[in-house]
Amino acid sequence: MQEDQIPNRVTLQHECEQFLYHAAALLDDRRLNEWHELVTDDISYRVPIRTTRERASDTEFSDTSYHMKEDWDTLKVRTERMASDFAWSEDPPSRTRRQVSNVRITDSSDDEIELTNNLVIVQSRKSETEPDLLSMKRHETLRRDEDGYAPEWINGPGLKLAEREVLLDHTVIPTSSLSIIL
Amino acid sequence: MSHDSERSISSDESDPQQIRRLLDHMAEALEQNEVPLEILNNEAIYQRELSQIFGQTWTYIGHVSEIPEPGDYRQRTIGEDPFIFTRDENGEIRVLFNSCRHRGANVCRAEKGNTTHFRCPYHGWTYQNTGDLVGVPQKGDGFDHLDADDHSLHEAPHVDEYNGLVFACIAPDAQPLEEYLGGATWYLDMYFDLIDMEVIGDPHRWVVDADWKTPTENFYGDNYHVPMGHKSAIDVGIGSETATGEQESELYGIADCDGHAFSVYQIESEEPMFWGHPEEVVETFNHDVLSPEQYEVARKSGVTLGSIFPNLSFIFLGGRDDPNKDPVGTFCLRQWQPRGPGEMEVWNWILAPADASTEYKERVYEVGMSTFSVSGNFEADDIGIWDGIDEAAGSVFAERVEATTQFTMGTGEEAAATVDDDWAGPGTAYANGGLTDENQLDFYRTWHETMVNEGAE
Numbered sequence: 282m283q284e285d286q287i288p289n290r291v292t293l294q295h296e297c298e299q300f301l302y303h304a305a306a307l308l309d310d311r312r313l314n315e316w317h318e319l320v321t322d323d324i325s326y327r328v329p330i331r332t333t334r335e336r337a338s339d340t341e342f343s344d345t346s347y348h349m350k351e352d353w354d355t356l357k358v359r360t361e362r363m364a365s366d367f368a369w370s371e372d373p374p375s376r377t378r379r380q381v382s383n384v385r386i387t388d389s390s391d392d393e394i395e396l397t398n399n400l401v402i403v404q405s406r407k408s409e410t411e412p413d414l415l416s417m418k419r420h421e422t423l424r425r426d427e428d429g430y431a432p433e434w435i436n437g438p439g440l441k442l443a444e445r446e447v448l449l450d451h452t453v454i455p456t457s458s459l460s461i462i463l
Numbered sequence: 464m465s466h467d468s469e470r471s472i473s474s475d476e477s478d479p480q481q482i483r484r485l486l487d488h489m490a491e492a493l494e495q496n497e498v499p500l501e502i503l504n505n506e507a508i509y510q511r512e513l514s515q516i517f518g519q520t521w522t523y524i525g526h527v528s529e530i531p532e533p534g535d536y537r538q539r540t541i542g543e544d545p546f547i548f549t550r551d552e553n554g555e556i557r558v559l560f561n562s563c564r565h566r567g568a569n570v571c572r573a574e575k576g577n578t579t580h581f582r583c584p585y586h587g588w589t590y591q592n593t594g595d596l597v598g599v600p601q602k603g604d605g606f607d608h609l610d611a612d613d614h615s616l617h618e619a620p621h622v623d624e625y626n627g628l629v630f631a632c633i634a635p636d637a638q639p640l641e642e643y644l645g646g647a648t649w650y651l652d653m654y655f656d657l658i659d660m661e662v663i664g665d666p667h668r669w670v671v672d673a674d675w676k677t678p679t680e681n682f683y684g685d686n687y688h689v690p691m692g693h694k695s696a697i698d699v700g701i702g703s704e705t706a707t708g709e710q711e712s713e714l715y716g717i718a719d720c721d722g723h724a725f726s727v728y729q730i731e732s733e734e735p736m737f738w739g740h741p742e743e744v745v746e747t748f749n750h751d752v753l754s755p756e757q758y759e760v761a762r763k764s765g766v767t768l769g770s771i772f773p774n775l776s777f778i779f780l781g782g783r784d785d786p787n788k789d790p791v792g793t794f795c796l797r798q799w800q801p802r803g804p805g806e807m808e809v810w811n812w813i814l815a816p817a818d819a820s821t822e823y824k825e826r827v828y829e830v831g832m833s834t835f836s837v838s839g840n841f842e843a844d845d846i847g848i849w850d851g852i853d854e855a856a857g858s859v860f861a862e863r864v865e866a867t868t869q870f871t872m873g874t875g876e877e878a879a880a881t882v883d884d885d886w887a888g889p890g891t892a893y894a895n896g897g898l899t900d901e902n903q904l905d906f907y908r909t910w911h912e913t914m915v916n917e918g919a920e
Contacts, residue, residue, distance in 0.1 A: 328838075330665045332574040346664025346813070349838050350829055354785040358699050358833075362840055367694035370847030406850075452574065453808060454669035457850055458843035 290386075297394055298384050299432045300423060300440045305379035305400075308462050313360040316462065319430055321443040326351040328447040328463060342448060348459055349447075356462075363460060370460035376405045377461055393443065394423045400447075400463065404456060416450040417463060478507035488865060489911050496874060496900065497867035498907050503674040504805035504857035508914075512801060515914050516773050517542030521621070521630040521643045523775040523798055524548050524558055526812065528627065528661040534577040534592060541633055542801055546619065547571045548629070551593045552579060556624065558631040559594050560617035570616065575665070581616070590616050626655035645721025646889025647771055653761045654779055656752045659817040660794065663828045667811040669837040673849040674856070675774055675799040675807040676910070681845065682768055682776030682797075683724045684716050684902025687872065692848060696840040700786035701833070703728075703766045704739070712765050716880070716896025720889055722909035724902040725769035727760065735762050738792035739781020740816070747818035756887030772909050774799045784833035784840075791823065792816075793831035805853030811836050870907070873899030 307316040320326070328348040334341045351359070363371050380401045388395040402415040422444035431439030447463045476484065485508055488499050502508050524539050525548045536549035538561065545561040547570075561569050563583040570581040570590060580597070582589040589598030594616040599606050619631035623640035625648065630640055641648060654660065681688070689697075696702050704710040710730050717725040730736045737745050753761065768778040776797050783790045794814040802808045813831035815824040835842045855861060873880040873893070880899035886892030893899045 330667065332665050333572075335573045335576055338573070338576065343664045346667075346828065347832060348667065348836065350832060352785075354787055355829075355833060358701055358785055359840065362695045362699045362701075365695035365698060367691075367698065368844060368847075369692065369695070370843035372847075452668065454667075454837045456837075457669070457671045457673075457846045459669075459838035460843040460847070 293389060293394065294384070294386060296432065296435060296440070297386060297396055297423060298381075300430050301381045301384060301398060303430050304442065305381050309377050309379055311364075311374060313364055313462070317356060317360045318428070319441050320353060320356060321424055321426065321441045322353050324351070324353050324356065324442060325444045326356060327445070328449065328459075331449055331452050333452050348449070348454065349463070360462070368460070370458045373407070375461065378403045392425050394440075396421055396423070402461070402463070404461070413456045415454075415456065415463065418448045418450075419463075420444075420446040420448070478510070481505070481507045482511055486911065486915055489907075490915075492867050493904070493908060493911060495867075496871045496904060497869055500856045500861045500866040500868055502856070503676060504853045506804050509801070509804035511914060513542045515916065516910070517544075517633075517801065519632075519634045519916070520773055520913065521623075521632045521637065521640055522773065523771070524622070524629045524631050526627055526660070526662045526796075526814070527556065527624065527629060528817070529812075530556070532577065534579055535575075536571065536578065536592070537575045538571060538573075540800060541619065541631060544633070545569065546631070547581070547616075549592050552591070553593070555593075556622060556629055557592070557594060558619040558622045558629075559590075559592075560619075562617070563588055564596065564614040564616065594618050626651060627660060628655060643721075644723070644771065647720055647723040647725075647769075649757065649888045650717070650720075650725050650727075650767075650769065652753060653757055653764070654767070654777070654794065657748050657750075657758075657761055659747075659749070660814040661817040662796075662812045662814050663824060664813075667832075667836045668808060670802065670806070670808050671846050671849070672806060672853055673846070674805050674853060675801045676906075677849050677852055678797075678799045678807075678809070678845070679770055679774055679776060680903050680906055682770045682778070683906040684718070684726045684769075684896065686714055686716070686726055686897035688845075689897075692844055693841050695844060696834075699840075701782065701784055701840055703780050703782040704790065710765055713894065714896040715883065715886065716893040716899055716902050717769075717886075717888065717890040718893065718899075718901035718905045719891040720905070722772040722905065723770060724905050725767065725890070726896060726902065727767050728765040729760065729763040730765045731763065736764055736781065737761060738764050738767065738779050738794075739790040740792035741789075741823075744792070744816055744819045744823060747816055754887075760888065770906065772906070773913075774801070778835060780830075780834060782830055782834060784830045788826075791826045791830050793827045793834070795831050795835040797835070805857060809837070870900035870904045873901070 327350050329342040330346045331341050383399040386396045397420050400417050403412045405412040423440045424443040425438040426441040427438050429439030429441040522541050530550045533552050539546050539548045547559040547561050549557050561571050563570050565588045568585040570583045580589050587600040591597050596611040596614045619633050621632040621637040712728040712730045715727045766780050770776040779794045781790050781792050796812045798810045800808040813828050815827035879895040880893045883892045883894045
């Protein structure tokens with residue numbers, strides 16, 4: 282990397298983190314429609330099923346079976362349903378707190394940024410004192426978009442989510458349903 | 464998930480006394496079409512279920528398409544007991560106990576894979592995937608007296624397959640599988656003989672604070688809950704066309720079917736329905752294997768669901784995951800695994816017609832996943848509702864007032880559900896089947912019979 286690119290790299294890292302924090306906060310605050318406005322029309326959102334495998338196996342993740350495999354329309358269906366007064370899995374709603382960390386940009390162009398990050402979701406329900414924990418790594422692609430999210434100090438287009446692959450640490454999901462966006 | 468359901472009620476009774484009291488209460492309650500609430504969270508009852516039900520009846524292990532090649536294996540459980548579901552080198556399907564004959568360690572530690580041998584990581588005893596013991600380190604020096612033939616991995620004494628569905632029974636004596644399934648075979652043939660089905664990928668697995676009997680009861684035929692329980696999904700226009708009201712259908716509840724039960728939604732139409740499968744997929748079916756009566760039921764089917772005692776359920780649904788996409792026929796097979804009183808682990812497999820196109824199978828998967836799975840738009844709300852039954856069932860108060868659950872729907876004089884004597888299949892068919900509890904009563908009657916069966920101990 283050339284020395285004069287370093288400020289750009291730092292700025293980009295900060296901008297991506299701000300996007301991820303903002304998107305996580307929208308979900309924690311149950312502003313599902315606003316979150317959905319931050320995904321691109323061609324979004325690919327996948328949560329492949331993980332199995333316990335021997336170390337020598339190529340992958341622990343299925344390439345045919347998923348906990349979620351979504352496009353723009355099915356995410357719309359989910360976010361609309363979750364906001365319904367009759368979605369018993371989320372009414373009364375669970376309380377979630379998303380911790381995003383280890384954000385690392387793996388590739389970037391003028392239009393798109395590929396990155397990975399870790400996410401821990403602490404989910405509490407009812408009067409339970411021990412929350413459920415969901416732990417995962419995410420591979421994502423963010424794309425420049427005029428309607429995307431931009432912090433105030435950014436001039437020009439903000440960012441939208443174009444691709445997300447969620448690699449769970451769980452083979453057996455520890456929550457009674459996945460009625461939240463990961 | 465916090466396991467606040469594990470508390471057993473405060474009682475001076477011994478376990479046998481408690482079991483006897485509850486099963487006696489159940490016998491009386493069933494006469495009134497009621498079921499004691501306590502059986503949904505009681506440690507003594509749970510332990511007896513493990514031995515009397517899961518230790519005595521045939522239970523589902525897996526589908527042949529999950530282990531297509533010699534050496535393929537997957538870990539499975541019977542009740543809570545660990546087994547390896549494998550296809551040995553000779554192509555024979557085996558259900559081996561996952562415990563080394565030497566010191567009991569698991570010889571298979573991955574959920575799935577392919578291997579000719581299972582080697583115990585403790586001392587290295589090695590078994591062929593037939594179960595035969597073929598390697599004992601330093602055998603000549605330490606185990607020269609050991610007859611390897613007597614130390615194969617234990618295996619389920621009864622393993623059999625019906626149209627690709629593999630079941631096992633760990634009781635010493637078992638009736639033949641086909642006899643156990645009884646009248647259910649007539650219905651299973653419509654899904655697994657008419658259609659060559661295959662499992663797609665790996666099952667969804669998740670834990671739920673509810674007793675295994677709660678969803679089993681539901682899938683025996685609780686069609687009364689659909690408009691309320693699934694309103695959020697129906698309102699956004701997904702699921703089956705019968706649920707959204709786009710298709711008029713007649714629901715038949717099939718009870719009295721050798722302990723198993725089905726719900727069959729029939730759409731009166733000249734058009735072939737076949738659970739929403741399009742013409743090019745229907746063309747791949749085995750059209751000559753069914754009787755004309757079975758074939759006609761299959762042709763008119765919109766949605767079918769049902770359960771095989773004790774804990775295998777399915778739903779075959781013509782539906783969609785998005786109101787703007789074409790419906791497909793999706794098949795979700797599920798097993799409600801006992802994991803403690805008031806606790807279960809759900810296993811959910813999605814199946815598609817094996818001879819359909821890759822693109823179609825993908826759509827079948829997507830629709831299945833988005834309706835019935837841990838993230839299913841329908842399933843999530845069921846589970847959200849069931850959470851809490853375990854707490855009520857395990858309460859002191861439930862014991863004190865002898866609380867019961869009600870299965871009296873359709874027993875009044877003006878009841879809309881009526882027996883249809885013209886039904887061609889086995890069992891008793893109730894028209895307006897959503898307005899009777901006969902199916903669910905069948906589950907609890909079978910459960911009670913199995914629990915009190917002294918001959919099986």
